[in-house]
Amino acid sequence: MIRVALIGSTGYTALEVARLLLAHPQAELTVATSRSDEGKPLAEIHPSLAGRCEIALQEFAPARIAEQADVAMCCLPHGASAETVRELAAVGIRVIDFSADFRLSSVPLYEHWYGVKHPWPERIGSVVYGMPEYYADEIATADIVANPGCYPTSAIMPLAPLVRDRLIENDDIIVDSKSGVSGAGRSPKLGTLYCEVNESIAAYAIASHRHGPEMQDLIHRISGESVQILFTPHLTPMDRGILSTIYVRPKLLEGDTVETVQTRLMGALRHAYQGQPFVHVVDHIPATKHVVMTNHVQMTVRVAGEKNSPGRAVIVCAIDNLSKGASSAAIQNMNVMFGLDATTGL
Template sequence: MQENLSNMIRVALIGSTGYTALEVARILLSHEKAELTIATSRSDEGKPLSEIHPSLAGRCDVALQPFDPKTIAENADVAMCCLPHGASAESVRDLALAGIRVIDFSADFRLSSVPLYEKWYGVTHPWPDRVGNVVYGMPEFFGDEIANADVVANPGCYPTSAIMPLAPLVKAGLIEADDIIVDSKSGVSGAGRSPKLGTLYCEANESIAAYAIASHRHGPEMQDLIHRIADKTVNVLFTPHLTPMDRGILSTIYARPVLQDNDTVESVSSRLMAQLRDTYRDHPFVHVVDHLPATKHVAMTNHVQMTVRVSGNEDQPGRVIIVCAIDNLSKGASGAAIQNMNVMFGIDQMTGL
């Protein structure tokens, strides 16, 4: 690896044609301590990045190159790997062995075991020795490990909207861990940039649809990470929905409270809100709010908004209802990656965000 003589963090973008890659490039344009120095594509070599993403015209004209770990390691300090599962793990392995730090956007290193990964993703893992040995890229819980990591597994978008409100409450024993329902709505960009029937305008506009009921790959990620953070086994029933908006995720989460003597709706609600506020007091991107969050409140930002309501009569608390809003392309993907990069290189995590 060539010595970096500048004060800027040099960033490589691996797999540059999707929405997450565009979002990384867009954020880096206003990042005062990092710059995009190399971008790769298997299908568009030689083209400027702005030809693939016209919104970057005149602002980011890095030419797309073939994937070569040695060249990337010589020209970058960190690689952001925006490839699909399976293919990503191979590239991450080659980059890490070439001596460059990597933030992986795929699910290849998020889960804690090879059998769990291969069950849900249906492929043989190309770097099984690192599964369970890669830090999960959520600085609110794993900041110290991220700071020293060679490889970081960037979180899934849906899991971020569920793990962040649920993990502190499960860990504190304030909600029952065996009966949690996560109902999530996502903008169409969550399905990626490749054309698909269900995301065509005539299919998605003026419609909302559930999909992958009881079979979405992000369900196991939610359970696995909440277990790792809270040290308790959880049972999450997850249902995703596609909504006709560009970006954003709103998750409405249902759980049963662990009640104390003489509990009321107000006392349960206050206890849960206090736990969330205490957990995130020193984390600038997470906001525990009194109002009901909406995707517009966090659009185009790396911020998270969450709140709690409790059903039932005044002296007979019922279900806990948690509402959490994030931007799926920012805190759910590229913004989180920039936040992780900032932590990895010891700068203020809000830089550029």
């Protein structure tokens, strides 16, 4: 049985991890920590766990956690997470880090976009990105895994194969994403209050969201090709889910039609994810309700233009931001790290 520690237990992603572990046949939650709610039952923080989880929140004490856990799920914010991850790694605990502290490939890139000095710069660029569809072999032996961002997952998965196969123009990619309010976290904020969000949709961080560089960085690492992405996130009045609508220019061959381009792009995606249990290239238009509370990804492609004059391709990708965008992705990573089938418990 894999023993799991939950570090930073009060947020939505932590609740999702706990919920998934309660149903996991080969893992159990043995430790939960919180700096502000030490001593309280986890079920008091998350009432939906009442009657199902008896764990009380502990202080963060790496040596003691090492006696109780084989792997830690670190659900702390960027900046605060890296130092905690270093302390856990020092006592021999494998870590899946939910923050952005180890996702990017360079210290200057991280410090520019996150505005803080990285506390463990030596590990930047050497921590595997937690996307088993591309990095399963590295994840299997990793001491630290950088769990992917939610928006980036919805963009990297459909774009990386098309960029790698040189089927689209790399310098003209538009990612338009809509997210449920849970993506903003559980801490109260003016912009996520019910009266601000209900019956409204709003763009934010236009051309300045930190997940844009993560998309570009990872697509480059997967494909070997540099890309330029214009990313605009939107907050929508739903609890959970991300729908990304992505606009690209296909590279055209002589005699191409709308149908041949669409068939080529869909075929490339199906080939890329053949045998991947959680990624589905579908003929219908994906919606967030198709993937809610699952680790599954749905994507499809439509090509605009006249029959014999294809224009932009429109890719639609749906994930659950709390699941494949965070917590169930972490469970998938844990499964791979400990030699289980990736679908175990999911």
